[in-house]
Amino acid sequence: MLPNQRSKKKFHHKSKNGCSNCKRRKVKCDELQPRCTSCTRFDLECQYDIHPLVPTSSPTTAPMAPVKAGRGRPRKNWSSQVKDSSLGSHFQSGSSESLQPSETETELNMTQAELLRQFIIFTGPNLGGSDDPNRPIVQFWSRDATLLAASIRQFTGKVTLYCLGERSLLYRVDADNEALSEIDASNCGSLYVSTVLVCFCVFAAGPTGSDDLFVCPANGNSPHSSLSLARGTRLIRQLFEEKVLFSGLTEALGSDKTPPEDPRPTYICEGFARVDWVGPLEKLRKLIVSNSQPRNEDYVRSLGTITNIYEATFGNADGSIECPLHYKRVLIWVYMMEDTFIDCLQSKDSIALLILAYYAPLVQTMKRAWFIHDWADHILFVCDNQRCCERLPPRTIHIMLPLSFSPEFVDQAQINSQNYQLKDEAAQNNMVSNLHQVEIASNLDETTADLRAESHNIALASPTEPPRCKLSPFDATWPIDAEWAALNDSISGSLIKTCPAASSCYKTNPFDAPLNCNTVDANWTQSTFHANLPESISSPLYANNSCLPPGAPGYNKTLGCHLGGYPSYVVNATSDEQIALAVKWASDRNIRIVVKGTGHDLSGRSSGAHSLSIWTRHMQRVEFDPNWRVPGTNKTDTVLIAASGLTYGDAVGHALKYGHVIVSGNDATVGLGGHIQGGGHGPLSSTFGLAADNIYQVRVVTTQGHILTADATQNQDLLWAIRGGGAGQYGIVTEYVLKAYPASSVIESGFTISPRGNSSAAYEATWNAFSEFLRLLPDLMNAGLAGAAVVQGNYKAGVSISQVFYGFNKSKTDTEKLVQMAIERIYTSTGNDSSILSIVASNTTVHPTYKGFFEALNAAGSNQAGAYSMPSSRLLGRRETSDISQKTLISYLKRMLTNSDPEKSGMVVVGLQGGPGAAKTPRSMRGALLPAWRSTYLHTMSYSLALDTTLTPAETLAKGARELNDSKEKLWQEWAPDTGAYMNEANLYNPHFKKDFYGAFYSHLLEVKEKYDPTESLWVLSGVGSDAWDYSLDTGKLCRRS
Known part of the structure; x- marks a missing residue:
């Protein structure tokens, strides 16, 4: 329930004072049915259309009123006529006239409110993929239908009040709070979708202003007395966790369920598989990019989401689906839409309405959802009425949109196709039964482009192609010295x-x-x-x-x-x-x-x-602030404000002056910038999360020259991307605000494992010990230990392991007990035979201060440059260690340590840097960090490939990449296909870099990059969008792939 919630008010079921329409029908008004806007309170004439449904066998028949109830009896069975029918096959929308606004009435009316109610009752279960009344999802919708209808009526009644000029702020606040009081964890998801659909209808029907739909926040923390309905939906979003809000509507973002072989929804019609959506949406994207509008970045990001939904719905040209599978739910756009795009819709921007029109055909793929079809019809109709193409450039090309596939539609399409002349013969030859287009006049001042679901073709501008290559000093247009x-x-x-x-x-x-x-x-x-x-x-x-x-x-x-x-x-x-x-x-x-x-x-x-x-x-600014106000909250926290040019020696040293620490790398000479943006692990990451998980705010300069602050209240998508989405890609980060923690003592301990003697039994015992050692590490990390192990050896001579543990804020006794337990477990797993296996515990060191620990960590120094080996890494968890047989695990370990020269020893570093810290990071602090960090424990790095420096650099790297991809990367794909790698210490020539470095976040990161770096000025190897370019190390040329 919402904070400070008022007690629920029981609705008056049978009012003696019905509206004029109810009086004419001589029935008592039932306020639970949205016939009118609670006529007892509003005293408004009822505009309710009695029955919006008719059988599909008579698609042209006007809606027929049901048999009236007896005089003086409320019509309690209003929806019974459709409840027992199969809405997917026997019923469709009634006359479109009842769904579309008249020329004089463009506001949301009660007919549309009733359609929303029908959506909740009848369409909701279908979104779960089943009509089975015993399914929890169906029961979820059925249980809350009446409750939600009442809440929706509050919103629609308020709209009517506003449009009639009867604005009473006091009443509005009371009514809105009453509606919000109905929201709880059982219905917030459905109410969220319903209110967004109300917004869509109003946005398309317009005109709308910034204050025409209100929702009053009940918690009293807002500085405003009320919020627009669009913002009110975000209030619902903020008050409930994603897993609650998404229940019953679509799969939660980041779902880790095993995808089916064909991830497209089962309700997609066969005809849709042949739809060519790639070209039309790409042309729309180019139109957006080619028009210099302030909102272009928002449009590109919104269109990117819709493009992913099209891909997840229809597949690519070859039928494959590469985008994250949560996009297979059409309604996902309703959840991912941002306030900036809502502002564009509310202002009736032509491009925003175009994007909304492109979304409408998608919802028609849900063939059993009859209301969704009519809602899409309504959106297309009113977008047409707004003439959303009027302000586009005069040069046009044709765009075809996918349409719903049904026998009735095909018949109508064949009739319509006889009346339309296609300008493009190629389009005519390739047109399939579920596609057709209409002729669009090139003079857009005179066009009335028909955007209805029966046929629509959206006129787009012909864009200018971007340059193929980045400029070089060999180009004639390279700036002369005077320009520099x-x-x-x-x-x-x-x-x-x-x-x-x-x-x-x-x-x-x-x-x-x-x-x-x-x-x-x-x-x-x-x-x-x-x-x-x-x-x-x-x-x-x-x-x-x-x-x-x-x-x-x-x-x-x-x-x-x-x-x-x-x-x-x-x-x-x-x-x-x-x-x-x-x-x-x-x-x-x-x-x-x-x-x-x-x-x-x-x-x-x-x-x-x-x-x-x-x-x-x-850029060296650094400041410690013990009372920094967290954006979007009334809380303060202890932070370190650090410029990106600092090293960790500088930043940690400054924090320690005030008795605090930050999550840093091990090496004091490493800079903050790239380390943090790539994720940033270190000695405290298993305790407090990775460095990226501890960013409150950043200051960023974009390639367009904008200086932006990104936090929880502004430029949230940019903050999300910088929290682990890779460095040097979205903008230049100049300053971080990092969460700081009280410094404490650190206990350092560990052990070494090696074969005793040169027998094959001794060598094999070390492999057994290595496997048991890896199985133990998650438990030790959960108990509070961090650290790293260096493992060397090969399949012939066994392995040697040197493990160092760090116990942050732990006692010496507890740390030593954990280490001793690990040693005993490893000995037991190998038969307790000390004659073939040596395990030696190291001396325990107590660092009374974190400063002493950090200095000791860097005493030997890691100030080494010019390493000539190519790393490969993988994140490993229990699934990859404890949940497989020891025999299988040992076979993987031997392959992992195999050197490019089999006679030489390989080296692996096992970092204890994931685990509880990343897993327990609050959702409010999480960003684009590879999701596998949340469920894995070990960052395992292989340094077994020595590079051939006798070749040219390009040849050296190409040869190394081939060898690594044929060995280690194949091993990782077999051993841990569903985890990934830490991009800062990985093989950047990995052919699976999108999945392994970015996971399910890649598509959205690409949208963020396109928004903040539209000129693609920032390019890094295996970065987001990097596969669209080729970089020649020999010539230095960076060119787009053809």
């Missing part, structure tokens, strides 16, 4: 022309590098050295080994020093405004943009040829 100089002046002289540091090691120093070659050579393998250079990165292989000092891995004297994969220019950013000006300038000129903080990225995603690089290293 002007940019430099506009951003306070912060532009740097790239100068590779190792240039001084070559004869004539071609780039006039200021650093001495001896300095470069001595520090080349140090990541901090590269972090403090504007252009350099820790993995120069991915910059095409463009300018290496002599003796460095991959050095080739004959190649000399050139820019290669380094950016052409770098902005040494110190403010958001500098970044905004620079990225807008580059995007307008079709120049690629890359983002570098410290350049630690293992796969070189912080560099790119022919690009403008935004270097955030010198």
